[in-house]
Amino acid sequence: MMEEKYDDLAGLRDRAKAEVSKVVIGQDRTVELLLIAAVSHGHVLIEGPPGSAKTLLARAVAHMLGASFKRIQFTPDTTPAELNGSNAIRAGEHVFLPGAVFTNVLLADEINRTPPRTQAALFEPMQERQVTVDGKAHKLPDPFLVIATQNPHEHEGVFPLPEGQLDRFLFKITLEYADADSELQMLNLPHNGIAPDMLGEVRPLLGVVGLDKARQELEHTEVPESVGRYIVAVGRRTRELPGVELGVSSRAMIHLVNATKANARLNGRTTATIEDVREMAPYVLRHRIVVSGDTKVDTVLLDAMASVPTAVPPPVAPVP
């Protein structure tokens, strides 16, 4: 591994941004979130229009992590076997031909263009970190990070992900086009948006060993009881607000605490704060809230956070 040594996660954030910005300009926030997802074992759904550097971002982040990368373009006729792999007989020998999931970072492009059965085939490895082909389980490499993309403007042949499956993504990131100045800077990128083979410029920072170390650091991050209670209270509040059909799940709260820890670490702290929760909450919770009528998800989230006092007292009566 040729990765640079890193001293702590705090320094890592700025260096990650500096490295990735050699090929992708104006998407710093997304780089940060992808880094958080990688250290906290989460998967990411990126929603954005075509040509907003989704593929390049995923590839650059994989490179920066010093990890292997694969991409699968989903189409209406993608089969589960392309993802998972299949058994074949080659020269009289039984061999397993691994599918696209056998990698560290998998870019699953346009996940909403493929039918539910193939989508489901992606969720098993995301969840179990292994695939089962012809009754035999095959372990996936670690780390295994799925970056799925969907295109909000596609109209024909779209299979929207059901709520149950959205819940498995740590983050949903809504990617916008970069601002005008960043777009101007892009015109001087050597790859011209055509042949993005400039990844050699991006220095790998972590590597598989480094990532393991980062994850250990993460586990030692302290979450004070008040912060934990705040997360639970905000989560439960989303289930009660008017106009909400489905609030956030228990899994969502666990995801939120992981992201909160990672955010605290990347800010150079060893203790998570309420501020970290507030910063991460939109990316972790927005896609899990199902609303009815004219209710907006963002409003629900803001209401939930506003209506929960930051110092949540422990419940007065013991929970039955």
Add this chain to the structure above:
Amino acid sequence: LAATNGKTGRGAIVALIVEAPYQSLGELREQAKVEIAKVVIGQERAVELLLVAALARGHVLLEGPPGSAKTLLARATAHMLGATFKRIQFTPDTSPAELTGSNAIRMGEKIFLPGAVFTNVLLADEINRTPPRTQAALLEAMQERQVTVDGKAHKLPDPFLVIATQNPYEHRDVFELPESQLDRFLFKIELEYADAQSEYQMLDLPHRGVAPDMLGEVRPLLGVVGLDRARVELDATALPEEVGRYMVALARQTRDLPGVELGVSSRGVMHLASAAKASARLSGRDEVTDEDVREIAPYVLRHRLIVEEGIKQDDILAKAFELVPAPARAFA
């Protein structure tokens, strides 16, 4: 005519290297038009655009009715570039492996049989007749300039230029390219039948539209080495800040106009800049002007605009040009 360089690597790539020195890119455009006019008449604009695409490392979508010389144009362009050429006719049952290649065992040895993409210029005929999985395989090769077969990556030759055609009048068994994939083509060229005078001249073409094996008449101008040199020149083309800002402002304007569902992407702006640079070079300048932008923009941007029903992409583009003030030209 040409010295064949047996550069046989794992993909068995044979590059055709041709020594046909050109003086400057400015002259190249005229020469290219002259050469190709020996076999295709009345499509000078398309020839120019194909040359721009080859220099800017872009891919081209050609849309036109049957018999409007799409195949011949692509073949002649490849020949003029001094590059290898392959053609694949897409059908509803074309498989991704025909494009990318497959592994096989021959005489006990495992070998890779390269697919159609292992060439310099690939004519992908009637791309909208093949199902999405095969389309995706082509688009991936276009983007990555490599293909992965059974987990092993194989690099494609450089240059690699895809000229995909689609027939707008095909109605049965059509798999339209989704908008996200249209964005990956540098140009979409809408080919019309040539004008009456050109059609009259065609009657005297020696190949009579039947056996177009007259490509020997077309002199190769560039070759792989020449193309590389041309690209170095291209990269050195200056893009003044005000022209860059003009392009960015145009793209952002298309995103805000009423009737537009999806405007020009960041990738679209970057493609516009590369095409404008190539266009400036071919006009003999080493600096991009707003004129270059206006000239090339329709071909780069039109197919990326997703508009509501009843609205024309050309009107949106015209509106954007009207609303965004052109940069004040500095007179030297």
